[in-house]
Amino acid sequence: MASLELRNVVKRYKSQTVLDNLSLSVADGETLVLFGPSGAGKTVLLRLVAGVIDPDEGKIFIGGEDMTDLDAEFRGVGMAFQNFALFPHMTAFDNIATPLQAKRSSQNAMKAGVESVAKLLKIGHVLSHKPRALSNGQKQRTALARALVGSPPVLLLDDPLRNVDAKLRFEMRLELPRLLADRGATVVYVTQDYKEAMALGDRIAVMSQGVIKQLGTPEQIYREPANIEIARLFGDPTINLLDVKPSRDAKGIYVGLSNVQVHLTGAYDATVGRDCVIGLRPEALRFVDDGTPAAIPVTIEAETPLNEKIVTLVRTVRGREILVSRPAGTAGQIEGRAHIAVDGKGALLFDRASGDRIGSKNVVNLHSGEAA
Amino acid sequence: MEHTSLLERILRGAALTLVVIFFMFPIVWILMMSFQTNETILRIPPQLVFKPTLANYTALITGKLTTAAGTLDIAFMRNLWNSVFLSVTSVAVALLLGVPAAYAFARHKFRGSEDIAFTLLSFRFAPALLVLLPLTLYFQKLGLANTYIGLIWVYQLICLPLILWIVRGYFEDIPADIEYAYRIAGHSWFATFRKIALPLAGPGIAAAGLLAFIFAWNNFIFALVLASADKQPVTVGALAFITSSGIQYGQISAAIVLSITPTLALALYAQRYLVEGLSLGAVKG
Numbered sequence: 001m002a003s004l005e006l007r008n009v010v011k012r013y014k015s016q017t018v019l020d021n022l023s024l025s026v027a028d029g030e031t032l033v034l035f036g037p038s039g040a041g042k043t044v045l046l047r048l049v050a051g052v053i054d055p056d057e058g059k060i061f062i063g064g065e066d067m068t069d070l071d072a073e074f075r076g077v078g079m080a081f082q083n084f085a086l087f088p089h090m091t092a093f094d095n096i097a098t099p100l101q102a103k104r105s106s107q108n109a110m111k112a113g114v115e116s117v118a119k120l121l122k123i124g125h126v127l128s129h130k131p132r133a134l135s136n137g138q139k140q141r142t143a144l145a146r147a148l149v150g151s152p153p154v155l156l157l158d159d160p161l162r163n164v165d166a167k168l169r170f171e172m173r174l175e176l177p178r179l180l181a182d183r184g185a186t187v188v189y190v191t192q193d194y195k196e197a198m199a200l201g202d203r204i205a206v207m208s209q210g211v212i213k214q215l216g217t218p219e220q221i222y223r224e225p226a227n228i229e230i231a232r233l234f235g236d237p238t239i240n241l242l243d244v245k246p247s248r249d250a251k252g253i254y255v256g257l258s259n260v261q262v263h264l265t266g267a268y269d270a271t272v273g274r275d276c277v278i279g280l281r282p283e284a285l286r287f288v289d290d291g292t293p294a295a296i297p298v299t300i301e302a303e304t305p306l307n308e309k310i311v312t313l314v315r316t317v318r319g320r321e322i323l324v325s326r327p328a329g330t331a332g333q334i335e336g337r338a339h340i341a342v343d344g345k346g347a348l349l350f351d352r353a354s355g356d357r358i359g360s361k362n363v364v365n366l367h368s369g370e371a372a
Numbered sequence: 373m374e375h376t377s378l379l380e381r382i383l384r385g386a387a388l389t390l391v392v393i394f395f396m397f398p399i400v401w402i403l404m405m406s407f408q409t410n411e412t413i414l415r416i417p418p419q420l421v422f423k424p425t426l427a428n429y430t431a432l433i434t435g436k437l438t439t440a441a442g443t444l445d446i447a448f449m450r451n452l453w454n455s456v457f458l459s460v461t462s463v464a465v466a467l468l469l470g471v472p473a474a475y476a477f478a479r480h481k482f483r484g485s486e487d488i489a490f491t492l493l494s495f496r497f498a499p500a501l502l503v504l505l506p507l508t509l510y511f512q513k514l515g516l517a518n519t520y521i522g523l524i525w526v527y528q529l530i531c532l533p534l535i536l537w538i539v540r541g542y543f544e545d546i547p548a549d550i551e552y553a554y555r556i557a558g559h560s561w562f563a564t565f566r567k568i569a570l571p572l573a574g575p576g577i578a579a580a581g582l583l584a585f586i587f588a589w590n591n592f593i594f595a596l597v598l599a600s601a602d603k604q605p606v607t608v609g610a611l612a613f614i615t616s617s618g619i620q621y622g623q624i625s626a627a628i629v630l631s632i633t634p635t636l637a638l639a640l641y642a643q644r645y646l647v648e649g650l651s652l653g654a655v656k657g
Contacts, residue, residue, distance in 0.1 A: 079553065099558055
């Protein structure tokens with residue numbers, strides 16, 4: 001129905017560049033999540049697509065047509081705002097009906113359209129209320145219903161779950177993907193919550209300071225983050241980052257972790273002697289018995305049982321703190337000395353100066369040998 | 373529940389009565405004078421008990437003022453009508469011009485917009501007398517002197533800046549996202565102005581309109597200089613009561629009562645909007 005493309009878009013406010021030569025394309029029917037800290041330019045990007053602000057340079061295409069100079073009402077997009085932006089003087093019904101009104105739908109068609117989308121979002125019973133009489137969750141659903149009701153080919157959702165409570169956010173995170181898939185619309189979804197990004201996105205674009213730092217599937221962003229910043233943003237508990245300086249011996253490239261040599265396989269020849277940072281996901285570490293090859297001795301400092309996992313804070317012999325995560329219900333030591341081993345999958349190597357990840361696209365394989 | 377002793381209640385009642393008497397006394401006194409003849413008004417000491425007369429009101433309404441020196445024609449009802457016509461028309465014109473202008477100033481920051489808005493406000497700084505002489509000369513050249521159109525035009529100096537600046541603040545208080553949402557839903561900017569901005573700024577517009585009306589109604593100096601007897605409002609017309617045979621206190625009082633009635637009625641009617649409009653939070657849902 002409608003793909004979306006931004007070509008070399010620049011937006012400045014006074015001397016500040018908010019979007020810096022940004023290009024992005026979203027395929028028809030795809031859900032793209034824009035993820036990044038506040039001030040990254042996510043909301044500005046959505047508004048440019050919606051047509052309520054104009055880019056200083058660059059072009060915007062919707063469904064292959066150049067929409068750059070077209071006013072908002074002719075672009076045929078639906079948008080839900082972070083602060084809901086409901087019309088305070090209209091009932092929920094009238095709020096939701098505004099896109100149908102603009103299309104000069106008949107009264108019956110309007111009623112049917114509003115009621116079906118209200119039923120879908122479970123707000124059928126509050127349609128006669130004014131926004132001030134609605135709870136936050138109902139406001140959010142009303143705003144979403146208003147964006148959905150006209151079946152727009154392009155949907156822009158600006159952090160719609162930001163201002164709702166945790167329980168509702170969790171529910172909506174489950175419901176939304178199916179809802180969006182059923183609509184078949186091209187969706188751009190802005191969020192600051194990495195779990196939301198992982199749950200909803202076909203692809204995720206990580207934005208920072210007006211540029212896209214990485215674009216990929218949730219799996220790619222998590223497994224192969226482009227830099228330390230992105231690795232830190234995705235994952236809970238946060239990734240362990242340790243300063244290392246890779247060396248070479250007869251068996252290949254290795255890094256020293258607490259007097260244990262951990263060998264790396266992969267194209268890391270260029271890293272020898274360079275200051276690097278190794279990133280280890282907490283779930284890529286596990287407790288092992290003493291005497292296991294490449295076991296790293298640690299002291300257990302604290303343990304936090306979460307519902308689905310247990311997170312343990314341990315300290316290495318050099319005093320560095322590391323988080324280890326294991327599924328709930330599995331046995332483990334809770335105090336004293338222990339040993340951990342590095343699992344092959346989650347280890348990532350970054351250049352310390354630039355923060356960029358080193359290595360090819362494939363996942364890093366590790367095999368370890370005990371220290372000499 | 374808050375506990376109040378009998379003494380406290382009595383003292384509070386007394387204090388309130390005192391305040392009400394203090395503020396209402398001049399108005400009550402004028403109301404009483406309007407039902408008395410000049411002789412009873414000027415009696416010393418003044419008396420609270422008198423035989424009320426409607427002579428003052430009849431004189432105003434019939435336009436015949438009977439004094440010791442003879443009968444005098446006065447045009448008070450004409451003046452009252454002039455006041456109503458001039459104020460209503462001026463405020464209507466000012467709203468028609470000022471509200472869209474206020475919206476433009478609030479939503480579109482163009483080059484020099486602040487300067488233009490400030491220049492309009494600065495019309496209120498200059499003393500009226502300063503501009504009156506050149507204005508009179510121009511108006512005589514243009515044939516606008518002593519016309520309703522000329523007066524309504526000059527009244528814009530009073531109404532337009534007031535409406536522009538008050539209403540602009542209300543438009544600025546409407547979150548831009550609400551208007552964006554309506555545009556994205558597929559409506560033109562004009563529909564957005566009519567269906568979103570105007571209703572949401574409604575209480576503010578009503579408050580500004582009422583204030584402008586009161587200012588226009590109370591204006592004296594513009595009409596004194598620029599209009600002759602048949603176009604003058606009540607504020608200027610009241611001068612007619614200072615006659616060769618003395619000041620007609622009874623008629624002046626009756627005239628005051630009649631001339632504050634329209635503004636008072638309007639203020640009472642619009643009170644709800646005023647309170648709503650002048651207190652913030654009307655827009656936030």
